[in-house]
Amino acid sequence: MATDGAAAAAAAGSKKKKEVLIFDAEEDLAVSLAKYTAELSAKLAAERGAFTVVLSGGSLIKNIRKLAEPPYLDSVDWSKWHVFWVDERVVPKDHEDSNYKLALDGFLSKVPIPTGQVYAINDALSAEGAADDYETCLKQLVKNGVIAMSQSTGFPRFDVMLLGMGPDGHIASLFPGHPLVNENKKWVTYIKDSPKPPPERITFTFPVINSSAYVAMVVTGAGKAGAVQKALSDKQTSSDLLPVEMAVLQDGEFTWFTDKPAVSMLQNK
Numbered sequence: 001m002a003t004d005g006a007a008a009a010a011a012a013g014s015k016k017k018k019e020v021l022i023f024d025a026e027e028d029l030a031v032s033l034a035k036y037t038a039e040l041s042a043k044l045a046a047e048r049g050a051f052t053v054v055l056s057g058g059s060l061i062k063n064i065r066k067l068a069e070p071p072y073l074d075s076v077d078w079s080k081w082h083v084f085w086v087d088e089r090v091v092p093k094d095h096e097d098s099n100y101k102l103a104l105d106g107f108l109s110k111v112p113i114p115t116g117q118v119y120a121i122n123d124a125l126s127a128e129g130a131a132d133d134y135e136t137c138l139k140q141l142v143k144n145g146v147i148a149m150s151q152s153t154g155f156p157r158f159d160v161m162l163l164g165m166g167p168d169g170h171i172a173s174l175f176p177g178h179p180l181v182n183e184n185k186k187w188v189t190y191i192k193d194s195p196k197p198p199p200e201r202i203t204f205t206f207p208v209i210n211s212s213a214y215v216a217m218v219v220t221g222a223g224k225a226g227a228v229q230k231a232l233s234d235k236q237t238s239s240d241l242l243p244v245e246m247a248v249l250q251d252g253e254f255t256w257f258t259d260k261p262a263v264s265m266l267q268n269k
C-alpha cells in the first residue's frame with residue numbers, strides 16, 4: 001500500500017532490511033546471482049515442492065545467463081520452477097518488445113522448465129483484459145498451492161523476484177509519479193501511458209512485490225547511479241519516493257546486486 005504513512009515506513013524500513021552487494025566485474029555479479037538463485041531454488045523447492053520465480057525484462061535476463069550453464073544447468077531441479085513476469089509489454093509473444101521473448105531467447109530456451117510452468121500473458125487480450133487474466137491465473141495457482149500466500153499481507157508470496165531498475169528508479173512498470181504506484185487492491189494491473197515504450201503494459205502491484213520472500217534488485221551501470229544514490233544514501237526524505245524505494249518487503253530478504261559504476265554516487269561505499 002502506498003499511502004503517505006506507508007511511504008514513510010518504507011523510507012525508514014529500507015535502510016535496515018536491504019543487503020547491498022557490489023561487484024568489480026559484471027561477470028562476478030552474474031556468477032553470484034546464479035549461485036543465489038540456485039540456492040533459493042534448492043531451499044524453497046525442498047520446503048514447498050515448487051519454486052516460483054518472477055522475472056523482469058531489460059538487462060536482468062543477460063545477468064541470469066549463468067544459471068543456464070554448468071554446474072547449475074544440471075544441478076538445479078528445473079521441474080520445480082514456475083516462471084512469471086513482474087511486468088510485460090502488451091505485444092504479441094514473438095514481438096521484439098516482448099519480455100517473454102527476451103526471456104525465452106536469453107534463458108528459458110536453454111533450461112528444461114516444463115512449458116506449462118512458464119506463465120506468459122494472453123497476448124490476444126487488451127491491456128486490461130491481460131491484467132485480469134493474469135491475476136485469475138495467479139489466483140488459480142494459489143488455490144493449487146503452487147504460489148504461497150502471505151499470512152501477514154493477504155497477497156501472494158512469490159519465492160523470488162529477480163528485478164531490474166530503470167535509470168528513473170522505476171521497477172516493474174511502476175513509474176515515478178504515476179498513480180499506479182498507489183494501487184493497493186489488485187495483484188496485477190495495467191498501464192496504457194508508460195513513459196518507457198511501448199506504452200501498454202501489465203504489471204504486478206506493490207503489495208505483491210512487497211509480499212515476496214526474496215527480491216534481488218539487479219542494477220548495473222553509471223546510468224543508474226542517481227537512482228541508486230537516492231535509494232541507498234543515508235539522507236532520505238519520506239516524500240517523493242522513487243518506486244524502487246517503495247519496494248520494502250513485509251517479511252523477506254532484499255538484496256541489491258550492483259557494480260561499481262552503479263554505486264559511484266554513494267558515499268561510504
Ligand SMILES: O=C(O)[C@H](O)[C@@H](O)[C@H](O)[C@H](O)COP(=O)(O)O
Nearest residue numbers: 056057058059060164165166172
Ligand atoms: O518491461 C520493462 O521495460 C522492464 O521489465 C523494465 O521494468 C526493466 O526491468 C527496467 O527498465 C530495467 O531495465 P534495464 O535493466 O534494461 O535498464
